[in-house]
Amino acid sequence: xxxxxxxxxxxxxxxxxxxxxxGERHGYAIMSEVERIxxxxxxxxxxxxxxxxxxxxxxxxxxxCAAPPGNxxxxxxxxxxxxxxLGQTVAATEVKRIETLLRRSxxxxxxxxxPTP
Amino acid sequence: xxxxxxxxxxLLCLYPRSFxxxxxxxxxxxxxxxxxxxxxxxxxxxxxxxxxxTMIDLVTSARRERWEDIMRPxxxxxxxxxxxxxxxxxxxxxxxxxxxxLALIAAGVALAVLQRARLRSTLVGLRGDRWWLTALxxxxxxxxxxxxxxxxxxxASAWTIGSLLGVAGLGALGLALVSALAAxxxxxxxxxxx
Numbered sequence: 316x317x318x319x320x321x322x323x324x325x326x327x328x329x330x331x332x333x334x335x336x337x338g339e340r341h342g343y344a345i346m347s348e349v350e351r352i353x354x355x356x357x358x359x360x361x362x363x364x365x366x367x368x369x370x371x372x373x374x375x376x377x378x379x380c381a382a383p384p385g386n387x388x389x390x391x392x393x394x395x396x397x398x399x400x401l402g403q404t405v406a407a408t409e410v411k412r413i414e415t416l417l418r419r420s421x422x423x424x425x426x427x428x429x430p431t432p
Numbered sequence: 433x434x435x436x437x438x439x440x441x442x443l444l445c446l447y448p449r450s451f452x453x454x455x456x457x458x459x460x461x462x463x464x465x466x467x468x469x470x471x472x473x474x475x476x477x478x479x480x481x482x483x484x485x486t487m488i489d490l491v492t493s494a495r496r497e498r499w500e501d502i503m504r505p506x507x508x509x510x511x512x513x514x515x516x517x518x519x520x521x522x523x524x525x526x527x528x529x530x531x532x533x534l535a536l537i538a539a540g541v542a543l544a545v546l547q548r549a550r551l552r553s554t555l556v557g558l559r560g561d562r563w564w565l566t567a568l569x570x571x572x573x574x575x576x577x578x579x580x581x582x583x584x585x586x587x588a589s590a591w592t593i594g595s596l597l598g599v600a601g602l603g604a605l606g607l608a609l610v611s612a613l614a615a616x617x618x619x620x621x622x623x624x625x626x
Contacts (some may be wrong), residue, residue, distance in 0.1 A: 328464040342462045360489020361440075361462050362447070366497055392461045 327367045332376065332398060332406040339383050340392040342403070347425050363378055368396065376402035436479065446494035448501035463477070546614040567608035574601030 334348035345368075346359050359367075371377045377396045382389055386393065389394070398406065440463045463486065470478030542568050577597030581590050 342458050343465045346462065346466075358485060360486050360493065361459040361466075362436025362489045362497075364462070365451075365459055366493045369451065369455065390461060392457050394458055409510075 323412070325367075326357075327359065327369055329377075329406070329409055330359070331364070331367050331371060332402060332409075335377060335396055335398055337398075339397045341378050341382075342394050343393075345396070347371060371402070372396075375399055376405055377382065404409040434464060434467060436467045436483075443490060446472055446490060449499050450501065451497050455494075529602055555578030564608070566604050566611055570601045570606075570608055572599050572601070 321344050326409075327329055330349045330353065331345055333352060334345045340348065342361070342364055346361075346364055349359055368377065372376060372379070378399050380395050380397045382393065437460050441456070441460045444456050444459065447456075466481060466482055466486075469475075470482040472478070490597060574597070577594045577600075580593040583590050583593070585593075
């Protein structure tokens with residue numbers, strides 16, 4: 316897993332990790348949060364979402380957990396997911412890697428057409 | 433469950449069984465919620481757009497899941513079959529004509545069916561409690577090999593098919609012998625565990 320922690324995550328995996336965040340979320344909430352944090356530019360379908368969840372579970376980055384208390388009308392078919400300690404480390408490492416990348420390339424101003432001198 | 437969710441559940445057959453069993457209910461629940469969102473007042477062509485997006489997602493993700501399922505470590509035979517079928521077909525076509533090539537493809541498909549039916553554990557798992565199944569398969573393959581010599585095809589093709597089946601049969605019989613020995617050495621409760 317150390318190798319995973321030091322390598323770049325696939326975009327979908329990073330989106331899901333960031334969408335789950337510090338709490339617990341079910342599939343619909345993860346999908347909605349991904350759409351929100353990307354300003355609607357990333358819309359995951361159910362297949363992509365659960366394929367990503369499957370791989371994150373296999374890598375030990377997230378885990379299924381009980382529904383948080385306080386919502387008795389919640390659909391019992393929903394399954395909630397949360398980050399494991401490793402998942403939190405990997406997400407934080409990845410965010411730091413991207414921040415470093417942006418800071419080091421920060422001397423140039425980027426536009427949608429590419430870097431400007 | 434609305435009709436859109438029912439239709440989506442049917443389409444989940446495109447995913448591998450293990451994936452469906454694990455996430456199918458959640459995916460259908462999620463899709464039903466998305467249909468609810470798409471039907472909100474003021475959403476133009478919401479359901480149509482949802483279906484378009486979902487179909488694209490379905491095709492790309494199902495292909496990926498199918499491929500990952502085949503390439504799982506314990507699907508060794510599946511991988512071998514996938515690589516072997518085109519190779520043996522081409523070799524057979526070049527070496528002994530189309531009849532042999534077709535027979536080899538048929539053998540490959542039969543192996544794939546065996547793999548699908550979870551009989552691979554009998555072939556490669558050295559499951560001591562199933563050695564007799566492996567022995568039966570060996571006898572069947574060897575007999576089929578002998579029988580193929582009388583097929584109404586060219587003698588070269590018949591010899592190729594007969595040899596392949598005969599070797600496979602002898603291999604299965606050898607494996608059955610090892611499995612039977614393993615059953616004697618190990619108790620069935622531990623040798624049968626997957």
